[in-house]
Amino acid sequence: QQQVKQSPQSLIVQKGGISIINCAYENTAFDYFPWYQQFPGKGPALLIAIRPDVSEKKEGRFTISFNKSAKQFSLHIMDSQPGDSATYFCAARGGSGYALNFGKGTSLLVTP
Amino acid sequence: NAGVTQTPKFQVLKTGQSMTLQCAQDMNHNSMYWYRQDPGMGLRLIYYSASEGTTDKGEVPNGYNVSRLNKREFSLRLESAAPSQTSVYFCASSESGYEQYFGPGTRLTVT
Numbered sequence: 001q002q003q004v005k006q007s008p009q010s011l012i013v014q015k016g017g018i019s020i021i022n023c024a025y026e027n028t029a030f031d032y033f034p035w036y037q038q039f040p041g042k043g044p045a046l047l048i049a050i051r052p053d054v055s056e057k058k059e060g061r062f063t064i065s066f067n068k069s070a071k072q073f074s075l076h077i078m079d080s081q082p083g084d085s086a087t088y089f090c091a092a093r094g095g096s097g098y099a100l101n102f103g104k105g106t107s108l109l110v111t112p
Numbered sequence: 113n114a115g116v117t118q119t120p121k122f123q124v125l126k127t128g129q130s131m132t133l134q135c136a137q138d139m140n141h142n143s144m145y146w147y148r149q150d151p152g153m154g155l156r157l158i159y160y161s162a163s164e165g166t167t168d169k170g171e172v173p174n175g176y177n178v179s180r181l182n183k184r185e186f187s188l189r190l191e192s193a194a195p196s197q198t199s200v201y202f203c204a205s206s207e208s209g210y211e212q213y214f215g216p217g218t219r220l221t222v223t
Contacts, residue, residue: 002154009152032210043116043202043214044155089154098162098209099145099170102154 003027004092006103013110019077021106023090026071032093034100035064035075037086044089048075080110114138116215118203124221125193133188133218135203141213143206144186145170146178148199149217155202161186193222 006023013019023033034049050057050064050073057064063076077084087107091100119134137144142163147155157170161180175197177189186205190197198221206212 006154034211036214041217043216045214046211049211093209098143098206099157099160100155100212102147102156104152104154 002104003101004090004103006090006106008106009104010107011109013077013080013108015080015082015110015112017080017110019080019084019108019110020074021088021090021108022072022074023092023103024070024072025092025101027092027094027101028071030092030094030101033064033066033073034091034093035062036089036091036102038089038105039086047088077108080108082110082112084108085110116203116205116213118201118215118218120218121216122219124223125190126223127194129193129222130189130191131193131220132190133201133203133220134185135187135215136185137203137205137213138184139205139207139213140183141205141207142183143209144180145204145206145212146176146186146188147202147204148172149202150199158188158201190220193220195222198222 035047036044037047038044061078066073090103116137145160146158159178164183201218203215204212
């Protein structure tokens, strides 16, 4: 079953706006929560990641908010730009070989 | 430093044919992974290799086999391709299972 649930499936944001993507998980053994960015025809690339002992991590315009008690985490993209248009995947590390469990992805379109 | 490389980039197979997808990494990582990506499904783990000489099944291993040839290389084999295996295949590597680095993918169509 899907171990990481991601929403929304798609998102349209105006340039300069804030993009917010949410993920939820059930397995409390997960110990690392990355976000990947994928452009068409390319492989996923690590964008930002957080561990569960931290509630927030910021790198430039990208911020992860982590709520351990609610088992939820989210990606905020501030001042969204057309170049941010891509598919974003949340993931959680745990289980077999410490492989990543991915959400189904969010297709983000930032309009000019 | 090429990171993770995959060959071929594209492949079309007929049902029942076999092929091997190749993956190599030059980061001296211990762990390597094979995922498949289907529309609306995210990435799903097929097989992984936690270290040289070991391999294990992931979420969707049926119809696939793998070989960890050495520390650098991890191949994925389809013995008898089926249309349900039409997908984009990604190889990834990691030192500790935290930061995983992905290759550019192989786009496979089975007719």
